[in-house]
Amino acid sequence: MDIMQILGLVIPAAIFAAAPLILTALGGLFSERAGVVNIGLEGLMVMGAFTAIITTLTLEGMGMGGPVVILLALVISILIGSLFSLFHAVASITFRADQIVSGVALNFLAVGLTVFIVRLLYNKGQTDYISNRIYRMDVPLLSDIPFIGPLFFSSAYMTSYVAILLAVIVYFVIFYTPFGLRLRSVGEHPMAADTMGINVNRMRYIGVMLSGAFAGLGGAVFALTVTGNFSGTTIVGQGFMALAALIFGKWNPLGALGAALFFGLAQALSITGQQIPLLSDVPPVFLLIAPYVLTILALAGFVGRAEGPKAIGKPYIKGSR
Amino acid sequence: MSKLLPKGRLLSWSVPLIAVFLGIFIGAIIMLVSGYNPITGYSALVRGIFSDTYYLGETIRMMTPLILAGLAVAFAFRTGLLNIGVEGQLIVGWLASVYVGIAFDLPAVLHLPMAILAGALAGALWGFIPGLLKAKFQVHEVIVTIMMNYIALYTANAIIRSYLIVPGERTESINQSASLSSPFLQSLTDFSRLHWGFVVAILACVIMWFILWRTTKGYELRAVGLNQHASQYAGMNVQRNIILSMLISGGFAGVAGAMEGLGTYGYMSILSGFSGLGFDGIAVALLGANTAIGVVLASFLFGGLKIGALNMQSQAGVPTELVEIVIALIIFFVASSYIIRWVMNRVKKEDI
Amino acid sequence: MSYVIEMNNIRKEFPGIVANDNITLQLKKGEIHALLGENGAGKSTLMNVLFGLYQPERGEIRVHGEKVEITDPNIANRLGIGMVHQHFMLVDKFTVTENIVMGNEPTKFGVVNIKKAAKEVKAISERYGLSVDPHAKIEDISVGMQQRVEILKTLYRGADILIFDEPTAVLTPQEIQELIGIMKTLVAEGKSIILITHKLKEIMAVCDRCTVIRRGKGIGTVEVSETDQDKLAAMMVGREVNFKVDKTPAVPKETVLSVTDLTVKDSRGVDAVKSLNLEIKAGEIVGLAGVDGNGQSEFIEAIAGLRKADKGSIKLNNKELVGLRPRKVTESGIGHIPEDRHKHGLVLDFAIGENIVLQTYYQKPYSKNTVLNYPEIYKKAKELIEDFDVRTPSEYTPARALSGGNQQKAIIAREVDRSPDFLIAAQPTRGLDVGAIESIHKRLISERDKGRGVLLMSLELDEVLNVSDRIAVMYEGQIVAIVDADKTNEKELGLLMAGGKKEKAGEAQ
Amino acid sequence: ACGSGDTAEETPADGGDDSSEEAVEAGDFKVAMVTDVGGIDDKSFNQSAWEGLSAFGEEVGLEEGTGYRYLQSQTMDDFEPNLRNLVREDADLVWGIGFLMEDAIRTIAEQVEDAQLAIVDTVVLDAEENTYDNIANVTFKEHEGSFLVGVIAGLQTEGDKVGFIGGVESGLIKKFENGFKAGVKAVNPDAEILVQYAESFNDASRGSQIANTMYSQGADIIYHAAGGTGNGLFTEAINRARNGENVWAIGVDRDQHEEGEYGDGQSVTLTSMVKRVDTAVAIVSEQTMNGDFPGGEILEYGLEEDAVGIAPSTDNVSEEALSAVEDYKGQIQSGDISVPQTDDEYEEYLNGLE
Numbered sequence A: 001m002d003i004m005q006i007l008g009l010v011i012p013a014a015i016f017a018a019a020p021l022i023l024t025a026l027g028g029l030f031s032e033r034a035g036v037v038n039i040g041l042e043g044l045m046v047m048g049a050f051t052a053i054i055t056t057l058t059l060e061g062m063g064m065g066g067p068v069v070i071l072l073a074l075v076i077s078i079l080i081g082s083l084f085s086l087f088h089a090v091a092s093i094t095f096r097a098d099q100i101v102s103g104v105a106l107n108f109l110a111v112g113l114t115v116f117i118v119r120l121l122y123n124k125g126q127t128d129y130i131s132n133r134i135y136r137m138d139v140p141l142l143s144d145i146p147f148i149g150p151l152f153f154s155s156a157y158m159t160s161y162v163a164i165l166l167a168v169i170v171y172f173v174i175f176y177t178p179f180g181l182r183l184r185s186v187g188e189h190p191m192a193a194d195t196m197g198i199n200v201n202r203m204r205y206i207g208v209m210l211s212g213a214f215a216g217l218g219g220a221v222f223a224l225t226v227t228g229n230f231s232g233t234t235i236v237g238q239g240f241m242a243l244a245a246l247i248f249g250k251w252n253p254l255g256a257l258g259a260a261l262f263f264g265l266a267q268a269l270s271i272t273g274q275q276i277p278l279l280s281d282v283p284p285v286f287l288l289i290a291p292y293v294l295t296i297l298a299l300a301g302f303v304g305r306a307e308g309p310k311a312i313g314k315p316y317i318k319g320s321r
Numbered sequence B: 001m002s003k004l005l006p007k008g009r010l011l012s013w014s015v016p017l018i019a020v021f022l023g024i025f026i027g028a029i030i031m032l033v034s035g036y037n038p039i040t041g042y043s044a045l046v047r048g049i050f051s052d053t054y055y056l057g058e059t060i061r062m063m064t065p066l067i068l069a070g071l072a073v074a075f076a077f078r079t080g081l082l083n084i085g086v087e088g089q090l091i092v093g094w095l096a097s098v099y100v101g102i103a104f105d106l107p108a109v110l111h112l113p114m115a116i117l118a119g120a121l122a123g124a125l126w127g128f129i130p131g132l133l134k135a136k137f138q139v140h141e142v143i144v145t146i147m148m149n150y151i152a153l154y155t156a157n158a159i160i161r162s163y164l165i166v167p168g169e170r171t172e173s174i175n176q177s178a179s180l181s182s183p184f185l186q187s188l189t190d191f192s193r194l195h196w197g198f199v200v201a202i203l204a205c206v207i208m209w210f211i212l213w214r215t216t217k218g219y220e221l222r223a224v225g226l227n228q229h230a231s232q233y234a235g236m237n238v239q240r241n242i243i244l245s246m247l248i249s250g251g252f253a254g255v256a257g258a259m260e261g262l263g264t265y266g267y268m269s270i271l272s273g274f275s276g277l278g279f280d281g282i283a284v285a286l287l288g289a290n291t292a293i294g295v296v297l298a299s300f301l302f303g304g305l306k307i308g309a310l311n312m313q314s315q316a317g318v319p320t321e322l323v324e325i326v327i328a329l330i331i332f333f334v335a336s337s338y339i340i341r342w343v344m345n346r347v348k349k350e351d352i
Numbered sequence C: 001m002s003y004v005i006e007m008n009n010i011r012k013e014f015p016g017i018v019a020n021d022n023i024t025l026q027l028k029k030g031e032i033h034a035l036l037g038e039n040g041a042g043k044s045t046l047m048n049v050l051f052g053l054y055q056p057e058r059g060e061i062r063v064h065g066e067k068v069e070i071t072d073p074n075i076a077n078r079l080g081i082g083m084v085h086q087h088f089m090l091v092d093k094f095t096v097t098e099n100i101v102m103g104n105e106p107t108k109f110g111v112v113n114i115k116k117a118a119k120e121v122k123a124i125s126e127r128y129g130l131s132v133d134p135h136a137k138i139e140d141i142s143v144g145m146q147q148r149v150e151i152l153k154t155l156y157r158g159a160d161i162l163i164f165d166e167p168t169a170v171l172t173p174q175e176i177q178e179l180i181g182i183m184k185t186l187v188a189e190g191k192s193i194i195l196i197t198h199k200l201k202e203i204m205a206v207c208d209r210c211t212v213i214r215r216g217k218g219i220g221t222v223e224v225s226e227t228d229q230d231k232l233a234a235m236m237v238g239r240e241v242n243f244k245v246d247k248t249p250a251v252p253k254e255t256v257l258s259v260t261d262l263t264v265k266d267s268r269g270v271d272a273v274k275s276l277n278l279e280i281k282a283g284e285i286v287g288l289a290g291v292d293g294n295g296q297s298e299f300i301e302a303i304a305g306l307r308k309a310d311k312g313s314i315k316l317n318n319k320e321l322v323g324l325r326p327r328k329v330t331e332s333g334i335g336h337i338p339e340d341r342h343k344h345g346l347v348l349d350f351a352i353g354e355n356i357v358l359q360t361y362y363q364k365p366y367s368k369n370t371v372l373n374y375p376e377i378y379k380k381a382k383e384l385i386e387d388f389d390v391r392t393p394s395e396y397t398p399a400r401a402l403s404g405g406n407q408q409k410a411i412i413a414r415e416v417d418r419s420p421d422f423l424i425a426a427q428p429t430r431g432l433d434v435g436a437i438e439s440i441h442k443r444l445i446s447e448r449d450k451g452r453g454v455l456l457m458s459l460e461l462d463e464v465l466n467v468s469d470r471i472a473v474m475y476e477g478q479i480v481a482i483v484d485a486d487k488t489n490e491k492e493l494g495l496l497m498a499g500g501k502k503e504k505a506g507e508a509q
Numbered sequence D: 001a002c003g004s005g006d007t008a009e010e011t012p013a014d015g016g017d018d019s020s021e022e023a024v025e026a027g028d029f030k031v032a033m034v035t036d037v038g039g040i041d042d043k044s045f046n047q048s049a050w051e052g053l054s055a056f057g058e059e060v061g062l063e064e065g066t067g068y069r070y071l072q073s074q075t076m077d078d079f080e081p082n083l084r085n086l087v088r089e090d091a092d093l094v095w096g097i098g099f100l101m102e103d104a105i106r107t108i109a110e111q112v113e114d115a116q117l118a119i120v121d122t123v124v125l126d127a128e129e130n131t132y133d134n135i136a137n138v139t140f141k142e143h144e145g146s147f148l149v150g151v152i153a154g155l156q157t158e159g160d161k162v163g164f165i166g167g168v169e170s171g172l173i174k175k176f177e178n179g180f181k182a183g184v185k186a187v188n189p190d191a192e193i194l195v196q197y198a199e200s201f202n203d204a205s206r207g208s209q210i211a212n213t214m215y216s217q218g219a220d221i222i223y224h225a226a227g228g229t230g231n232g233l234f235t236e237a238i239n240r241a242r243n244g245e246n247v248w249a250i251g252v253d254r255d256q257h258e259e260g261e262y263g264d265g266q267s268v269t270l271t272s273m274v275k276r277v278d279t280a281v282a283i284v285s286e287q288t289m290n291g292d293f294p295g296g297e298i299l300e301y302g303l304e305e306d307a308v309g310i311a312p313s314t315d316n317v318s319e320e321a322l323s324a325v326e327d328y329k330g331q332i333q334s335g336d337i338s339v340p341q342t343d344d345e346y347e348e349y350l351n352g353l354e
Ligand SMILES: Nc1ncnc2c1ncn2[C@@H]1O[C@H](COP(=O)(O)OP(=O)(O)OP(=O)(O)O)[C@@H](O)[C@H]1O
Pocket: A319, A320, C014, C015, C017, C018, C019, C037, C038, C039, C040, C041, C042, C043, C044, C045, C046, C086, C403, C404
């Protein structure tokens, strides 16, 4: 394999693998910027993947097909994701639960509930395969650019670009709009926000529900592009990787984007690497653990301290300090 | 004020009980809605925990690693660290203890402690790395521990595959001298896999309690967890305490792995994924309010429900996932105890 | 008589305590109205009720004669009520402008119009003489500047009734003067102000009337022109208070602490202490005066071993401290009442007892072979609580539950009890009421009389003048003058602190 | 053949002296299985086993839930309690599905001597390397089936390059790999075979990336023995096929035609290596009901029993390949070809080819 071919394999794969992580990390960002730790991203992704597959299967059962099915599946996953995140929101905001505990509970609930429902619906522990998936395609025009075109724009998943675009949009929303300013203020100093007439708990609800929406989308994208069906093991650890990307990216949308792409790239390299002649003699285990070791090294070497929003993890109780 | 104390105590006990009740109650509604008979389901579940010494034995067996994983999370938590890496620490602890169990041939009095210690050391090493990075470079322990989990999983598999494999995709069985399993306990519980590990787990609880609440080191660890600046001001070495905390936490997790390796299984298989014990450990610790006693009780709840679920599946046909839902709900309600207290206070006020 | 604000018979309870019990406060248009009371008397609570952060159990609030329900700060804002809180309500990572417009942002195409906002901020700040840099980040500006931002926040929202909760506790004397000027401008513009402060002098200087509360109960409202400091203090505490600290002249002995050529960097890496020299003898209190930010904090942290010294030496009884870890410094015989009691002084979630042994827990009799001896710890705590009059339900109570004054007393008890040869007291009375201040000052002097060296760092010139025997003035990282406390005055000190002539300092010495 | 439900024949035990080894009236016969973590719908051997058990149960008129049933395991930890629950309920035959249950089955076999146990995919041995009298060991000659799909791949590859994706590397999966490689080499000695293990049975994302790399290097047919990870292979193949590329996937365990479907009834599934766990389960269950519990035996099901082989969907397989498959099937059955299972045997096999 020449270098171009390796890049041609690795880069699209990195972007592809990063997409669900980017989306989910962005979700986590909304919640954590508002001051609510979200360890439940994993569970929210499960919910998204579940919803996307169930919706697609149901619509297919009704004889529908084509892009509209996929679009509907994505939209419904977003809705269900944000609805389901209310579990975390109610517990950690209104009921003042420990946010980590409630996130952990959400993860348990998501896996239990989805598989339970799948059993009820289909009388088995995993669904059938969907026939309407998200497929790769060439981006018109851009894919014709020499060198860059084949690497970044040909036979790519649309969802990857949507994810990247969303990261930029979220960056803009967080740092330039009144909503973003208020969201951040609530995560930094809720009492200050309160005295400025910002409804702290409402902002936090919005933050958590957005995290549900985005993580739901992330899970849906994963299911619709990669697995094509749903079972209890469809989402294993991706939510935690997204959380890591969020922290790695220092709670900045573009940072999270970069971190997710970094994970994707390391992952893709480690997989493809086993077939690169130069690396094929390296024991596979070294390539397998490389992405994780690289991440740790990157953190220790360059990234270092990551400081989250100041008021993160604490329920806001009016009048206390 | 002192008159109020017993009432306060009552309140603090009744809140988790109410939480458990609510979780079970909603579980019943879910069963009802989905066409199962909750009474049949739950009675099968309860029978699956208590009706037989076998089930009790299995429940205690299940509790053993849960307690240790829970202690690991709780211990780190007390120092202000979230150890998501219990899973990985448990895996390396499992491997190390099994290795010592296989590789040496010593009298049991030496061999067994050595094997457990090997597990503890391996887990401690795995906890040391995130601790060190946190202390020296302020790297967030959550990311590092997540990464260390994967490294542990793949490395352990590779080591087993390269050096320890026997047919059956696992390591050899450990020598009897390093084994925790006990024909006596098995015969007592009708061939459950109950092993002496539960003694280790209870001992670990006492150790955790003792370290944290009775020693100067524990005092330091708690101080650092609550206020790093004040701890530094008071002459404590904050960095060293962070590392130590992760070291001890990882040690507990490693012993949890040793319980699987030396007790339940007597070997280690190639793992096709995480055991889940590490994540259960987070829930157990938080449910148990990061106290030793709490962890034991939460482990009993978890272990019991999980073992009982098997019987619920086999006798009432209710999918075991229901138990996962119930567990999630219980965690939810325990975490939301504020609202339960609030309602109780409301009710009390109206009584007056 | 029309009042802009009437709070009638307000009652506010917290679990187990009545913070406000039937309190009445009436504010006239254009007046500066003082609200006075001991720590924990219920002042902040009353103001939080007015600002809509708390809901009173009983009582009514009238604004411009109309009965209103202020259920949240938004309503207070709409009614023209603004509050500058005791603990600043600022987001450190935001800019001045962002903090001011937050919640009420001007927008353009859905985006925050920062340019326009900054312009508005600038306009208001010029109008009231509150100069700030609209684009500076809060974490980068001084406390005085931060307070201006707080005031601007209320003005930006068009408040004409302003509540200041202990605004001067965190300010330097210069900043206090500026603030007083600002307040006067504000009332001249037709605004009305409620001012909470523990400093009677300030009340005498700027206020028209004063309402006093004690333990949650209203004691009365007086015209400031018809009263004096002693009367106010008596009203507040319920007994006579002695302001002038009783002390005999110092009997200095051998040198305990000698600092030579000390250079220390601040957290940004700039030299904050530059080749500083100072000697302190046993049996004397040396006041460290200076405008905030001239290296006093870094100097003290360097002595305590919390900050690395770049150069020079610090000797305690001829033993070098530079390079020692904080633990060794403490063990060498340094006591340190830290500037920030919440950050450094206490582990707030630890019991008082556990806080009492924060530095000594590993020593006998509090522990033996690394095992803690709780009975001994709590016995000690009980003893100190009695000795130092720390008001707490018990030694098992978490430090968090104590008022600031009592937290401070607990810290002082701990530091003094270790019998250090040298005691550093950094801002020991900040935010405390006169009763508490009195007792702390007495403590410091009695330590001196026991033959200890004391370094008292304070931004309050009164305190420095009253308590110290000698005063070292710090300016730009150096001790620019050392004067005898009884041979100098506020005016001279103010001059020196502003970088005044050294010759003059030389004369005073 | 099994007797029909109500009129179940009563065949007395033909020699077993063990009292439990007696024929049971069909209505009273109780058989049960414990699934691996995958559950009875894993589209793989658990499902297949359950299909076999259900078919058997229905045929002899057992009631589901009492006569024949299954318990699912959530984790490895559950194997033993699940198996034991069934043994304690006096099931006449208890199946452990999957080699992971080896140790659990062994433990129970040692403790409950009169239990009748059976395990799929492995042989349970005691310390002296002997089998247990109360365990029937059911294994398959996956290498033989894999050989046949290898033959198809070797004949139908256009670039003389094919791939194999394994789940977690193990002796069992090695049988698939080596059988496949041998089949390819048998018909196409020049062919290059790419092999990669994913280290996971449920990482579809990794599966698709591995497949992507292999296809990009010119492999046009990829065989997987990787469970859920294999999903990614189909995803990748479909993506490429839709783009007009001529790539294929070979399924495993069952007919995976459905997984490869796209567009109007086309499928990227070239063929699948089916492993008839169902057949084996039904056979052994029936034997046991009839009092012929094959305890202590090692039952190796292969081509002969039609327990391994290629899937019935053959639309995409060329005539030439189909006839070659028949040909090799004969050679294997007659013993002319000994299909390698391990890496060493494969080396030997290659040397033999030259
Ligand atoms: N959030 C709260 N919860 C419970 N009790 C409170 C709370 N806030 C105040 N209190 C109680 O109300 C009383 C009055 O407190 P407040 O803060 O109003 O005092 P203050 O007069 O402002 O004191 P200081 O001069 O120290 O600022 C205190 O004694 C305290 O016990």
